[in-house]
Amino acid sequence: MTVLTLxxxxxxxxxxxxxxxxxxxxxxxxxxxxLLGPSGCGKSSTLRxxxxxxxxxxxxxxxxxxxxxxxxxxxxxxxxxxxxYALYPYLSVYENIAFPLRLRGMSxxxxxxxxxxxxxxxxITDLLPMRVRGLSGGQMQAVGIGRAIVRQPAVLLMDEPIxxxxxxxxxxxxxxxxxxxxxxxxxxxxxxxxxxxxxxxAHRIAVMNLGKLQQVGTPKEVYNQPHTKFVGGFIGEPPMxxxxxxxxSENGEFYVVxxxxxxxxxxxxxxxxENYHGDAQVQLGIRxxxxxxxxxxxESSFAAKVYVTEPQGDRTLLSVLLDSNELFLIEVxxxxxxxxxxxxxxxxxxxIHLFDRVEEVNLLY
Amino acid sequence: MSSRRYILWxxxxxAILFLVIILIPxxxxxxxxxxxxxxxSSLSTGQYIGVDNYRKLVFDxxxxxxxxxxxxxxxxxxxxxxxxxxxxxxxxxxxVRRARILIPIMLLPTLLTPVVIGLIGVLTLNPDFGVIGQLxxxxxxxQGSVLGNASTALPAIIAVDTYQWTPFIxxxxxxxxxxxxxxxYEAAQVDGANPIQTFFRxxxxxxxxxxxxxxLIRVIDAFRxxxxxxxxxxxxxxxxxxxxxxxxxxxxxxxxxxxxxSALIMVIFVFISILVEYLYKALQRWQAAQ
Numbered sequence: 068m069t070v071l072t073l074x075x076x077x078x079x080x081x082x083x084x085x086x087x088x089x090x091x092x093x094x095x096x097x098x099x100x101x102l103l104g105p106s107g108c109g110k111s112s113t114l115r116x117x118x119x120x121x122x123x124x125x126x127x128x129x130x131x132x133x134x135x136x137x138x139x140x141x142x143x144x145x146x147x148x149x150x151x152y153a154l155y156p157y158l159s160v161y162e163n164i165a166f167p168l169r170l171r172g173m174s175x176x177x178x179x180x181x182x183x184x185x186x187x188x189x190x191i192t193d194l195l196p197m198r199v200r201g202l203s204g205g206q207m208q209a210v211g212i213g214r215a216i217v218r219q220p221a222v223l224l225m226d227e228p229i230x231x232x233x234x235x236x237x238x239x240x241x242x243x244x245x246x247x248x249x250x251x252x253x254x255x256x257x258x259x260x261x262x263x264x265x266x267x268x269a270h271r272i273a274v275m276n277l278g279k280l281q282q283v284g285t286p287k288e289v290y291n292q293p294h295t296k297f298v299g300g301f302i303g304e305p306p307m308x309x310x311x312x313x314x315x316s317e318n319g320e321f322y323v324v325x326x327x328x329x330x331x332x333x334x335x336x337x338x339x340x341e342n343y344h345g346d347a348q349v350q351l352g353i354r355x356x357x358x359x360x361x362x363x364x365x366e367s368s369f370a371a372k373v374y375v376t377e378p379q380g381d382r383t384l385l386s387v388l389l390d391s392n393e394l395f396l397i398e399v400x401x402x403x404x405x406x407x408x409x410x411x412x413x414x415x416x417x418x419i420h421l422f423d424r425v426e427e428v429n430l431l432y
Numbered sequence: 433m434s435s436r437r438y439i440l441w442x443x444x445x446x447a448i449l450f451l452v453i454i455l456i457p458x459x460x461x462x463x464x465x466x467x468x469x470x471x472x473s474s475l476s477t478g479q480y481i482g483v484d485n486y487r488k489l490v491f492d493x494x495x496x497x498x499x500x501x502x503x504x505x506x507x508x509x510x511x512x513x514x515x516x517x518x519x520x521x522x523x524x525x526x527x528v529r530r531a532r533i534l535i536p537i538m539l540l541p542t543l544l545t546p547v548v549i550g551l552i553g554v555l556t557l558n559p560d561f562g563v564i565g566q567l568x569x570x571x572x573x574x575q576g577s578v579l580g581n582a583s584t585a586l587p588a589i590i591a592v593d594t595y596q597w598t599p600f601i602x603x604x605x606x607x608x609x610x611x612x613x614x615x616x617y618e619a620a621q622v623d624g625a626n627p628i629q630t631f632f633r634x635x636x637x638x639x640x641x642x643x644x645x646x647x648l649i650r651v652i653d654a655f656r657x658x659x660x661x662x663x664x665x666x667x668x669x670x671x672x673x674x675x676x677x678x679x680x681x682x683x684x685x686x687x688x689x690x691x692x693x694s695a696l697i698m699v700i701f702v703f704i705s706i707l708v709e710y711l712y713k714a715l716q717r718w719q720a721a722q
Contacts, residue, residue, distance in 0.1 A: 118622050141624035153615035157637040166633070167623040214623065224622075 069130050069221040069254045070096050071117070076126035078112045078278075086112040088278040090126070097252045099245070101269035103259055105301070109278040110258045114224050117256060118147050130221060141170075143222075146215035150227040152207040154199045154214075160186075161195040164213040171218070185217040188247070205236050212244075216251060223255040230261065241267055262302045266290070274298045291418065296427040299352045299420055305384060307352045308395040311424070314340070314347040323351050323421065327389035328369040330415055339431045340421075349430065352420035355398040359414045360385060362405070368412040371395065373405045387411060464694035478691055485695035495696065497671055498679035501586070505675060506654045509590045509597075514647060516594065517601025524602065525609040535603055542600045550663030553592035554579065582672040585665050589673055592660055597653075601646045608642030609635075644715045648708060655704050676700050 071094040078086035087109040094100045102110040115121040117128065119140035128135050135143050146167070154163050162169075164185055168178045186192045189209045194202065199210060208228055215223055229240045245268050248255055259265050265272045266286040274281040274289055274297070282294040293299035299307045312325035321332040321340055330351075332340070361368065371387040374394065378401065385397045385405065397413070405411055421430045465485055467478030489495055520538075528534045541549065557565040557578045568574045578584045612635070620634045658677040661667060667674035667682065674682075680700065684693025 120618055120621060140621040141626065145622060147619070147622045149615060149619060151615055153619040155616050155619070155634070155637070157640070166620075170624045170626075170629055170633075214619075218624075 068096050068252075070094065071222055071254060071256070072127075072129040073113075073117075074127040074129070076113070076116065076128060077124045078109065078116060078121065079124040085278050087116070090275075090280050092273055092280070092283060094254060094256060097254055099248045099255045099257060099268060099270050101257045101259060101265035101272045102275060103262060103265040103272050103301075104275035104281075105260055107277070108275040110260075110275050111226055113275075114147075114226050114256060114258045117222065118145050118224050119143050144220050145222045145224055146218065146220035147224040147226065148208070148211050148215050148228045150230060152204075152211045154207060154210055156200055158199065159195070160191065160197050160199055160202070160210050160213075163199055163210050164195075164217050166214060167218045181217050182213075185213040188216070188250075189213050204232050205240065208232070208240070212247070216247070216253070219251075220253065223251075223253045225255065225257045227259055228257075229264070230259070237264075244268060263304065266302070274301060276301070292429070292432045293352075293420065294429050294432060296350060296352065296422040296429075299422070299429070303354055305355050305396045305398070307354050307420070308358075308393075308397075309422075310351045310389065310391065310393050310395075312349060312351050314343075314349055314421075323349070323419075325351070325389075326391040327371065327393070328413075328415075330419065331367070332419070333417060336419065336421070336431050343430055348424045350422040350424055350427075352422055353415055355384070355396050357416045357418065358395070358397045359416060360387075360397055360399050360403070361412050361414075362409075364412045365414060368414040370410050371413050373407055373409045373411055375407065376404055378404075385411075387413065461694040461697055464690050465698050467691045469688065469690045481691070485692050486699075488692065489695055489699060494671065494674075495676075495679060498674050498676045501671065501673060502655065502657075502675040502677075505586055505590055505593075505657065505673075506651065509593050509654060510647060510650050512590065512594050513598045513601050513650060514643070516598045517646070518605055518643075520598060520602035521605035521609055525606045528606050529610060535606070538599045538606075539603055540599070541596045542603075544596070546596065546659035547663050549592060549596045550660040553588065553595075553660070553664050557588055579665050580669055582669050585669060585673050589661055589664060592664065593654070593657065596660075597650060601650065604646040605639060605642055608639050612638045644712070648712060651711065652704060652708060655700065655707075 071092075073090055073092045076087060076090045080086050090109075090113060092100075102113055104110045112121060116123050119135070119138060119142075123136050130143065155166060158166065161182055164182045165178050168181060173181075182195070183192065186195055189212060191206065191209045191213065194206060194210070199207060202210065211228070225244075228244070229237045232240060241264060244257075248268075257265070257269060269286060271283060271285055272289050273283045276297045282289055282298045284292070289298055289302050293302065293307075296309070300309070310325055310327070312323045312328075315322050315324055321337040323330045323332065364370070371389050374386040374388050377384040377386070380401065382401050383399050383403045385399050385403065387395050387397065389395060395413070419431075422428065423430060464478065466480060466482060468481045468484070469478040524534060524538070544552075554562075556562045557568075559565040559569045559574075559577050565574075565578055568578060569576075574581060574584050578588045616634050616638065617630065620630050625633060656677050657675055658681060661673050661675060661678050662681070665673045667678040676696070677700070680693050680696040683689045683696060
């Protein structure tokens with residue numbers, strides 16, 4: 068039962084390369100917390116600093132009210148599940164899981180009880196006598212997880228644990244991990260580059276990019292209220308569409324204007340912009356499901372040219388070219404079809420996001 | 433040309449080399465071992481005497497003694513070289529990672545011919561002007577000459593052999609250490625291993641296959657030790673340092689008894705084969721049981 072706090076944590080590598088920049092996060096007791104971002108965003112460095120495998124260059128790391136910066140990994144009572152499993156290849160499944168217990172000099176009776184508990188928990192009891200070399204990726208990771216949970220750690224760290232599995236197995240492991248967490252209730256930090264994984268599993272997500280924290284929030288929050296353009300574009304599949312435009316006001320109403328369209332902002336959005344004094348150059352962001360398409364013009368719709376229609380079975384993805392030469396991806400009904408170069412009419416629905424073009428922060432949240 | 437025949441042409445040079453260098457001498461020695469080469473018979477072919485050489489060998493106490501001497505040399509020498517080689521590899525592997533040039537420097541003693549190594553041994557152990565021989569005499573550890581004393585001659589040979597071969601083991605283990613995966617180390621760190629536990633529970637098991645290879649090569653090699661001993665003691669004093677190879681050499685090229693010498697060599701060959709096979713299997717089983 069541990070609350071984990073990072074206070075202004077930096078990781079600076081040799082040659083002044085910044086891995087993690089001024090990161091402050093508080094992970095609550097029993098939370099399943101995801102660190103999400105593309106490769107090189109600093110999420111793995113953060114995890115390794117929490118594990119103690121890498122030194123913290125600056126800042127503080129607290130487990131409850133203990134400052135752990137200078138503690139060795141073995142003094143932190145953390146367990147880690149590795150991306151490439153990191154099993155002991157010369158040991159059996161049983162001995163791999165028993166390894167951390169043997170290091171603590173536990174009695175054989177106690178070890179046996181705990182190993183069997185973990186194996187049963189993960190449904191790998193029949194693998195126990197086997198050597199790890201011949202196991203499949205999913206089985207190996209189950210062993211890795213068994214080794215991590217067998218000693219009831221204060222914090223459970225998972226570094227892309229299922230990213231090497233094939234898609235179907237990954238989906239099943241995702242569910243198993245959520246189930247595992249809800250039964251164990253251990254504070255868990257889960258690193259992934261896959262936004263689907265983070266959205267599906269985590270209580271809260273910290274989105275990182277280029278070493279910087281972009282946003283912390285529940286899956287709903289980061290999806291519906293992205294604080295930065297990066298978060299908006301990274302979360303959601305297919306991704307958010309962006310268009311360069313200008314802000315203008317007429318008779319107390321706010322409009323977003325581009326060569327292709329002119330959209331009136333909602334009163335709530337307009338209220339948020341009252342205090343905005345930046346450049347009028349902004350970027351509009353809108354998700355593929357928030358655009359409606361019709362073959363005939365409607366009120367406040369604008370024209371675009373069909374580029375490609377991609378049927379997906381449960382839905383169809385329509386890409387269109389705006390007059391400004393920007394490509395937009397739109398989710399439409401599964402039976403929708405329009406030939407290339409056909410003119411269609413688009414209409415934006417709420418929520419619309421506006422990002423500052425330089426700072427790339429969301430102006431509406 | 434068909435691809436089969438094409439392959440044959442590529443294999444042929446190696447096959448001829450194998451035939452000339454290994455197979456023909458081996459078969460010759462095998463046929464010699466069933467013959468007697470006394471001056472009354474033709475010296476080139478000898479006289480067929482069946483298994484008499486082998487029968488003689490079974491009752492030859494000097495032959496058994498040479499086996500005993502071989503083991504008295506081999507077991508401590510290889511244990512010593514294994515331990516020192518491991519220590520050397522652990523000390524130096526970090527430095528080697530940064531400076532690969534250390535490997536050929538380390539290997540210098542191994543690259544010297546055993547005869548030269550033997551001469552170095554003779555000279556340094558000389559009680560009158562050898563660096564080590566003088567010290568041993570001054571401290572009263574050895575009466576007179578190290579190599580002239582039945583109880584110190586074999587340890588001296590072990591020491592010289594260790595000087596030559598420890599770097600070889602160290603180099604193999606260094607290469608092994610540098611090739612070890614880093615993930616199990618990180619896992620062990622997080623799992624709570626202290627440095628000593630890490631060494632015995634991670635490094636040693638991962639390094640074990642390299643160890644087995646190095647030791648097996650050394651066992652085969654040590655069984656055939658000849659040059660160093662011949663240069664340093666000629667098997668003496670008495671038969672104190674007479675290993676199987678020295679014994680076979682003495683019969684073949686000193687007593688000109690090619691038949692008996694060949695029989696000795698055949699027995700040694702079979703023995704090494706069985707020993708290596710057994711050791712390899714045993715080490716594998718030991719590893720599997722871990």
